[in-house]
Amino acid sequence: MSMEFNDTREQLQKHSVDISTLKREIQELGKHKERLGGNITGIEERLNITERQLREKKAQLEYLETETKGAFTETQKLLKLYKDGLSHLNSTTQDLEDKVETRLHATKTDFGAKLKEVQNNSEALSAELKEQKAEAVKFMEETGSKFRHVDEQLKIQNTSVGQQNSDIHSLKNKYAGITNRLGSVKKTVGELKPEVDQLNARVNAKVAFSATIIESKDVFTGPQTGISKILIFNKVFTNIGNAYNSKTGLFTAPRKGVYHFSFMTFGYSTYTSGAILVKNGNYQVSTWEFKGPDSSDTTSNTVILELNHKDTVNIILWKGGKINTGVFSGFLVFPTK
Incomplete structure (x- = not known):
C-alpha cells in the first residue's frame, strides 16, 4: 500500500506538471491568439473540459491518498500489534528455555545420582555373584563326590537286584501254582454258591x-x-x-x-x-x-x-x-x- 501511495503521488505530481505545462501553452496560445487575432473558442472549451477532468482526477487522487493514509495507519497499528505479540512470544520462549534448562540440569543431576547408585549396586551384585559362584563350585565338588558314592552303591545294588530277580522268578512260579489252586477253589465255591445263598437267606430271614x-x-x-x-x-x-x-x-x-x-x-x-x-x-x-x-x-x-x-x-x-x-x-x- 505504501508503494501504491508513492506511485499515486508521483502520478499526481506528473499531472500537476502537465497542468502547468497546459497553462503555459494556453497563455502562449492566448498570446498567439492576440498575435493571430483569430477565434480559438473551440480550443478553449476543449481546454476547459480537460481542466475539469484533471481536477476530477486530482480529487480522486486526493481521496485515494486519504484512504491510503488510513490504510497505512491501520497497517502500522497491526504491525505494532504483531511486534508486541512477537516480543511477548520471544519473552515466553526465553522463559521456557530457562525452565527447560533448569529442568534439564535437575534431570542430569538426578540421573547422575541414580547412575552412581546403579554402579554401586552393580559392584555389590558382582561381589555377590562371585561369592555365589564360589559356593556353586563347592556344591558341584560335593555333589560329584556324592554321585561317585551313589554310583558305587548302585553297582552293589545291581548285584543284589540280580539275586532278587532270581527270587522273584521263583515266587512267580509259586504264584502260578497258587493261582491254579485258587481257580479250582473258585470253581468249587461257584458250585456251592446256590447252597450258600439258600443258607444266607435262611439265616437272614428272621x-x-x-x-x-x-x-x-x-x-x-x-x-x-x-x-x-x-x-x-x-x-x-x-x-x-x-x-x-x-x-x-x-x-x-x-x-x-x-x-x-x-x-x-x-x-x-x-x-x-x-x-x-x-x-x-x-x-x-x-x-x-x-x-x-x-x-x-x-x-x-x-x-x-x-x-x-x-x-x-x-x-x-x-x-x-x-x-x-x-x-x-x-x-x-x-x-x-
Whole structure:
C-alpha cells in the first residue's frame, strides 16, 4: 500500500506538471491568439473540459491518498500489534528455555545420582555373584563326590537286584501254582454258591411274632374292628421283622416262604367261643366251642401256610361269638424262591 501511495503521488505530481505545462501553452496560445487575432473558442472549451477532468482526477487522487493514509495507519497499528505479540512470544520462549534448562540440569543431576547408585549396586551384585559362584563350585565338588558314592552303591545294588530277580522268578512260579489252586477253589465255591445263598437267606430271614389281647370293659368280645370282627391282639410279646401290626391285627408276609401260625382263645360257656384264621380274607382253620354247663372254654389251633410277599393273615370271631382273651403267634419256617 505504501508503494501504491508513492506511485499515486508521483502520478499526481506528473499531472500537476502537465497542468502547468497546459497553462503555459494556453497563455502562449492566448498570446498567439492576440498575435493571430483569430477565434480559438473551440480550443478553449476543449481546454476547459480537460481542466475539469484533471481536477476530477486530482480529487480522486486526493481521496485515494486519504484512504491510503488510513490504510497505512491501520497497517502500522497491526504491525505494532504483531511486534508486541512477537516480543511477548520471544519473552515466553526465553522463559521456557530457562525452565527447560533448569529442568534439564535437575534431570542430569538426578540421573547422575541414580547412575552412581546403579554402579554401586552393580559392584555389590558382582561381589555377590562371585561369592555365589564360589559356593556353586563347592556344591558341584560335593555333589560329584556324592554321585561317585551313589554310583558305587548302585553297582552293589545291581548285584543284589540280580539275586532278587532270581527270587522273584521263583515266587512267580509259586504264584502260578497258587493261582491254579485258587481257580479250582473258585470253581468249587461257584458250585456251592446256590447252597450258600439258600443258607444266607435262611439265616437272614428272621420273622417271628407273638401277641395277646388285653382285657377291656368289652369283656367276652375282645378288641376288634367294625363289621369284619378282626381281633386285635394289642399286647405284643415278640415282633422280629415287624411283620405284625398291633393297631390293625394284621400279619403281612415280608417275603415269600413257609410260615407257622397258632392261636388260642379263652371264653365263658354262656356264649359261643372260638375264632377263625384268615389268609387274604379267606378262611383257613378255626376253633369252635358251644355253650355248655361248664363255666369256661379254651380253644386252639395250628397251621402251616405258604405265603407270597405281602399276603396277610389275621384272626376273626364267629358271628355272635365272644371271647375274653387270646394269643396269636407265628414265625417263618423257611423262605422259598
